[in-house]
Amino acid sequence: MDSFLFVDFTRCIACHACETACGREHGGAGRLYVMRFENAAVPLACRQCEAAPCVAMCPEDALVYDEGSGVGLVVERCTRCGLCVAACPFGVMRLGAGPGGDPVRCDRCRRRREEGRLPVCVLTCPTQALSVQGRAVVQDRRRIHFTGLRVS
Amino acid sequence: MTVPEFHQRIHVDTDRCLGCFACALACPEGLIGWEDGERTRRFHAPALCSGDCTRCRDACPVDAIHLEPMKEPAPAAEPLCWSLSLALCRMCRKPFTTQPILALLTRTLHHTVGLSQGECHWALCCPACRRDLESRRLLDAARWNR
Numbered sequence: 001m002d003s004f005l006f007v008d009f010t011r012c013i014a015c016h017a018c019e020t021a022c023g024r025e026h027g028g029a030g031r032l033y034v035m036r037f038e039n040a041a042v043p044l045a046c047r048q049c050e051a052a053p054c055v056a057m058c059p060e061d062a063l064v065y066d067e068g069s070g071v072g073l074v075v076e077r078c079t080r081c082g083l084c085v086a087a088c089p090f091g092v093m094r095l096g097a098g099p100g101g102d103p104v105r106c107d108r109c110r111r112r113r114e115e116g117r118l119p120v121c122v123l124t125c126p127t128q129a130l131s132v133q134g135r136a137v138v139q140d141r142r143r144i145h146f147t148g149l150r151v152s
Numbered sequence: 153m154t155v156p157e158f159h160q161r162i163h164v165d166t167d168r169c170l171g172c173f174a175c176a177l178a179c180p181e182g183l184i185g186w187e188d189g190e191r192t193r194r195f196h197a198p199a200l201c202s203g204d205c206t207r208c209r210d211a212c213p214v215d216a217i218h219l220e221p222m223k224e225p226a227p228a229a230e231p232l233c234w235s236l237s238l239a240l241c242r243m244c245r246k247p248f249t250t251q252p253i254l255a256l257l258t259r260t261l262h263h264t265v266g267l268s269q270g271e272c273h274w275a276l277c278c279p280a281c282r283r284d285l286e287s288r289r290l291l292d293a294a295r296w297n298r
Contacts (some may be wrong), residue, residue: 009287010294035287042287056264057257059213079211081174086249087257089272090286091279 003069004133005108005119007043011129014041018121018130022106025120028097031106032121043129045106045121046071046092054084054093054103063103068135072110075102108132159222161200162208164232168216169195171236171250178211192235193250199229241278243285248278 012034019030035042048070049055055063055071062077063084084103085093093105109119122130171193176184184197200222209217238247239254249257257275261267274282 009290033283035283037287037291040291042290044283044287051265053257053261053265056260079174079213080177081170081172081211081213082249083170083172083213083253083256085279086253087260088279089274089282091277091282094279 003108003113004048004135004137005045005106005122006131006133006137007045008129008131009040009042011127012041012043013127013129015126017124017126018043021120021124025109025112026104028104031092031104033092044090044092046088047090049089053087053089054105057083057087059083069110069113070108071105072107073103073105078102159200159202159225160204161220161222161229162197162232163218163220164195164197164234165216165218166234168214169234169236170214170216170252170256171195172213172253174211174213175208175217178207180205180207184208188238188247191238191247193238194233194235197232199232239276241281242273242276243281244278246278 014034014036016034018032019034022030022032031045033044035044050065052063052065052071055065059081060077060079062074062079064072064074066072080095080102082095082103085095087093088105093103095101096104109117112119118132119130122132173184173186175197176182176186176195181201183201184195186193186195188194204221206219209215209219237251239249239251240246241248254275258269258272261272261275262269274285277285
């Protein structure tokens, strides 16, 4: 199943529906960040970096990179130290609300994915700015980023 | 049933401490706390704690906590207190992490991810400003590709 989130931000109308749907699905605030500018909007979410700084910084190996599905979190290993939050080049990782909140970032609705369903943000987006694509498609658009990282 | 009472003395290597709060979140009794000031993050912890729990030590990413078991009840001791400098965002000037964490990030990016210092100027910015930088860059790229 295709599992990489592709964002065509030129279609985004900044309605924040993806953020709302994400928050409802996972509880708490959404894991997408719709950035608004004067005449454009850019939804940001985890980019599944190949050489991910969050994975490199994690002292407990709780964050792992998998070729097929990107960055994943092994909750049992996480100590909630917050080093991954400091490491994310795109600022799309945060610690969950309340004491002892786990790191929160887009996992492309892992639970729904395992059931063969689409992520809620993709279902909700009224302008089809969000879609899930295969690794190859997203990779075609991959470029060495201004952060210097290969990202999806 | 009587519970045997253990005491242990907490030692914190403040030179090693990164200023994350894994220990504070791990302590089941919530004995370790921290506050962020304008320029510093100040931690406080008791000098002694009861029980044979080692969760704070196990959670510490840099092994800065040493627990010394005490055989006899120890006299009361001054609580521990240590502070670390906060790193200010290069763009908005708000504190977003501690200096030791920022130094560790720079080293990790260099050694593990393979980024030189010139390639990771974003590391000096807070998450909100990193999102801003990234979205502006994407918009610029789209203008060029149009």
